[in-house]
Structure formats: C-alpha cells, structure tokens
Amino acid sequence: MILDACGTATGMGFVAVARVTDNRWITCASRDRVNFGLTPGDELDVASTICSEVRACRSSITISDVDDSEIYRDHPTPRQYGFKSYISVPIIKSDDSIWGTLCAIDPNPREIGSHAEQLFTIFARLIARELDRQDELTKGREELAEGRATLQTERDTARLREEFIAIVGHDLRNPIAAVTSGLRMIEKPDISPDRRAMLVFEMQRALTRASQIITNLMDFARGRLGAGIDVNAPAPIDLVPVFRDVIGEIEQIAGQPVLSSIDLPRALVADPQRLAQLLSNLLGNAVAHGAPNQPISVDIAERNGELVASVTNQGTPIPPEMHPSLFHPFSRNESNQKGLQGLGLGLYIASQIALAHGGRLDVSSSAEAGTTFTLHMPAKPA
CATH class of the missing domain: 1.10.287.130 (Signal transduction histidine kinase, dimerisation/phosphotransfer (DHp) domain)
Known part of the structure; x- marks a missing residue:
C-alpha cells in the first residue's frame, strides 16, 4: 500500500524499500511498473547508487529531471540505470541509525513537489517505527526466553x-x-x-x-572451578602392579568375586594414581550395581596401539536411553533397587580422567553380555 501510494503520488514507475548499509544495497520490497527488474532480495552495487549519498548526508534527495540538474546532469548513476527522475528518503530508526531508504525512479521526468516529498518522508518514518516495533518484539521474546531459561x-x-x-x-x-x-x-x-x-x-x-x-x-x-583433572605422567611406568593393587583392594570389600586378566608387556606414559582412581571408580560402580552372586570381570591389555581396560558386571542391563547421561555429573541408575548408590560422580570423574589421557570411556549393556565400561586411551611407551 505504501509503495502504491508513493507511485501514484509521483507517477514514478519503480518504487522500493531498500536496505542500505556501508557495503550493500538490497531490495526489501518493490513496485515495478517500468520493468526495472529488481525484486525482493536483489542487490545493486551500493557505490553505484544515489542512496549511498542519502545515507551519507542523512537527508532526502529529489531530482525531477536529471537533464535540468546541475549536480546530477553528469552523474554516472542516472546514465547507468536509465532514469530521469528520482527521489530517496532515509529511513531513520529511533536509535538514530539509518536503516535504508524509501526511493523511486522513472525513465521520464516527473514533477516532484513538496507534497510528494512530504508523503515519502511520512511513509519513511512509518517504516522506521514498524522496524523499531519489530526490534522491541524480538528483544521482548529474547528477554522472555532468557528469563525462562534463567528460572x-x-x-x-x-x-x-x-x-x-x-x-x-x-x-x-x-x-x-x-x-x-x-x-x-x-x-x-x-x-x-x-x-x-x-x-x-x-x-x-x-x-x-x-x-x-x-x-x-x-x-x-x-x-x-576450571582446573580440570590434573595428570602427572613424566615418564613411562609399569601399570601392572598399579592395577593389581586396585583390584586387590576392591576384592577385599566386594561381595562378589573379581576375575582379572592383565596383559601389559611394557611400561606406558600415564598417571598411575589417576588410572588407579579410574579403575577403582569403575570397579566400585560394578560392585554397587552388579548382581551380588555373579563375578566381576576385569580385562586390561595393550591392543593396536591402545591401552584397553574393561570392567564387566552382570545384572539388570542399563536402558539404552540412559547411556548418553551416564558420564554426566550426578547421574545415577534410578532403576537400581539398592536405593541411593552414590553421588553419581564416579563415572563422570572416570570419563574426565580418560579424557585427560587423550582417551574415552564407552559403555555397552545387555542381559546376555552384562554391563561393560571400557577405557580406550593411547598406549604411549615414551
């Protein structure tokens, strides 16, 4: 409606609302009666437009007839785009920023009086107010969403x-x-x-x-607090006695037998205390959640350039939908019937220790094979 009114008031064939920045001129809406060829989304080289001058001077520019204008008679833009008459009014938002222009051109001279220029100015202000309103609505929605998220x-x-x-x-x-x-x-x-x-x-x-x-x-x-899990691994170390000590400690307090197999033929660069903590957490989890009448299996070996350590217990399998959250802090198996089994930090800390060693923890769980947590980390001999 605005474009139609502007076209009718001036007799100009092409009227547009353009987004104008320092480096872009983009058609946002257009009324084209002269086949100028610009539709919403189309762009012009902003340096080739007079709208860039409107943006720079922050005021309207009107040309009833290019041939009669001392300023624009030899200007390259009218020749490039083939127009004789022109009007452009800046769209200035409430924060005093120039958003773009309301502009019109025609291949023929058109008398642009003060009434037409005033009409363009009013419509440009109306567009600016609508843009401000849209900004306020967007800001309001963002603040509402942020408030809900904070709550x-x-x-x-x-x-x-x-x-x-x-x-x-x-x-x-x-x-x-x-x-x-x-x-x-x-x-x-x-x-x-x-x-x-x-x-x-x-x-x-x-x-x-x-x-x-x-x-x-x-x-x-x-x-x-941002410190993360610290790892102290200055030199290769024989991890076999480290893991055996942890397994021995858990065997003393576990109600079920612990079956272990360790095959590490060489010393590896790793933090022995942290890996001992990782294995202790995995074994503690197996003791807490495993079937008391079924053994816990520990398998530790170097395979294909990796240190692979797995702990398996029998019992009720962990549902697949719970797997992604098992290594999050305070995650606990609510389906376990033993009540509160701990802070839910053991697996989280174990996963962070694995990560600090450049590795990862995986989990698999089924009624047939039991529940297995497996460490994969680079086996670095030096």
Missing part, C-alpha cells in the same frame, strides 16, 4: 543442591556410622577374634567408600 536453571540448581546435600549426607553418614559402631563393638572385652576381624573388614570397606566419595567430590569441585 529453569535456578530451579535445576535448587533441585541439584537439595539432591547433592541429601546424597552426600546419606553416603558419608553410612560409612561414618559403620566405623563408629565397629569401634564401639571392638572395645567390648568378650568379642571373639573372628568377630573382631569381620568388624575391621567392614570398617575398612566403609572408610574406602568414604575416601572415594571425598576424592570424587574434590575432583568435581576442582573441575567446576
């Missing part, structure tokens, strides 16, 4: 904080209570040696669990 983040943070406190309280209270109770019972004079040995074993298992929780919490906090 959801706050809700998630509050929920996570409550879960975190509940799980930490649960996980640390239990081993502390076990040790306290064990010490109280050991002090009794009539306790048998077998009973004393069993209590010591239970306290050792409780302290191992508490130590693992605290280590994972410290690593998680360090990662959240």
Whole structure:
C-alpha cells in the first residue's frame, strides 16, 4: 500500500524499500511498473547508487529531471540505470541509525513537489517505527526466553543442591556410622577374634567408600572451578602392579568375586594414581550395581596401539536411553533397587580422567553380555 501510494503520488514507475548499509544495497520490497527488474532480495552495487549519498548526508534527495540538474546532469548513476527522475528518503530508526531508504525512479521526468516529498518522508518514518516495533518484539521474546531459561536453571540448581546435600549426607553418614559402631563393638572385652576381624573388614570397606566419595567430590569441585583433572605422567611406568593393587583392594570389600586378566608387556606414559582412581571408580560402580552372586570381570591389555581396560558386571542391563547421561555429573541408575548408590560422580570423574589421557570411556549393556565400561586411551611407551 505504501509503495502504491508513493507511485501514484509521483507517477514514478519503480518504487522500493531498500536496505542500505556501508557495503550493500538490497531490495526489501518493490513496485515495478517500468520493468526495472529488481525484486525482493536483489542487490545493486551500493557505490553505484544515489542512496549511498542519502545515507551519507542523512537527508532526502529529489531530482525531477536529471537533464535540468546541475549536480546530477553528469552523474554516472542516472546514465547507468536509465532514469530521469528520482527521489530517496532515509529511513531513520529511533536509535538514530539509518536503516535504508524509501526511493523511486522513472525513465521520464516527473514533477516532484513538496507534497510528494512530504508523503515519502511520512511513509519513511512509518517504516522506521514498524522496524523499531519489530526490534522491541524480538528483544521482548529474547528477554522472555532468557528469563525462562534463567528460572529453569535456578530451579535445576535448587533441585541439584537439595539432591547433592541429601546424597552426600546419606553416603558419608553410612560409612561414618559403620566405623563408629565397629569401634564401639571392638572395645567390648568378650568379642571373639573372628568377630573382631569381620568388624575391621567392614570398617575398612566403609572408610574406602568414604575416601572415594571425598576424592570424587574434590575432583568435581576442582573441575567446576576450571582446573580440570590434573595428570602427572613424566615418564613411562609399569601399570601392572598399579592395577593389581586396585583390584586387590576392591576384592577385599566386594561381595562378589573379581576375575582379572592383565596383559601389559611394557611400561606406558600415564598417571598411575589417576588410572588407579579410574579403575577403582569403575570397579566400585560394578560392585554397587552388579548382581551380588555373579563375578566381576576385569580385562586390561595393550591392543593396536591402545591401552584397553574393561570392567564387566552382570545384572539388570542399563536402558539404552540412559547411556548418553551416564558420564554426566550426578547421574545415577534410578532403576537400581539398592536405593541411593552414590553421588553419581564416579563415572563422570572416570570419563574426565580418560579424557585427560587423550582417551574415552564407552559403555555397552545387555542381559546376555552384562554391563561393560571400557577405557580406550593411547598406549604411549615414551
């Protein structure tokens, strides 16, 4: 309607709204009665247009007849585009930026009076106000979306904080209570040696669990503060005794047998403490979630230039839809019937240790083969 009104008021055959920047002239809308050939999306070389001058001077330019204009009689633009009459009014937004122009041309001279120029100016302001309104709507939608996202983040943070406190309280209270109770019972004079040995074993298992929780919490906090998982691997090291020690510790506290196979013929560059932590976390996860009457299998070997370490337990398989989130912090297998099994940091920390060594952790789970977590990392001998 604006383009039709401008064309009718001036008699000009081509009227357009153009987006004009320092380096582009783009047709946004057009009314073409003279086959000038520009449709929305078409572009002109901005340097070849008079609209670039309108943008520079921030005011209207009108030419009723190029041949009668001392300024534009020899100007290259009218000759290049074949017009005799011209009008262009800047579209200036509320932030005082020039968005583009409302312009018109015709191959014939057209009398452009003050009324027509005023009409173009009014319409240019109307277009500018509409652009401002669209900006406000877009900004409003973005602010609304940002507000909703912030609210959801706050809700998630509050929920996570409550879960975190509940799980930490649960996980640390239990081993502390076990040790306290064990010490109280050991002090009794009539306790048998077998009973004393069993209590010591239970306290050792409780302290191992508490130590693992605290280590994972410290690593998680360090990662959240930007430090990440630190790796200290200055030289090749024989990892076989490192892994055997971890397996031996877990065997002492596990209710199920642990079957292990280690085939590492040479020393490798790696952080022994971190890899021990990784294996301990994987074994701890297998003990917590595996079937108590079925063995846990550990297979560690160097294959095709990689250190490959897998831990397999039997029991209820992990649903495929849960696999992507297993290595996220605070991820826990809610389908497990043992209740709260921990902070859900063990697999996350293990995956970060693998990543720090240039490797990765994979998971596979089925009723037939059991659940297997596998480390793949480069086997660097030097």
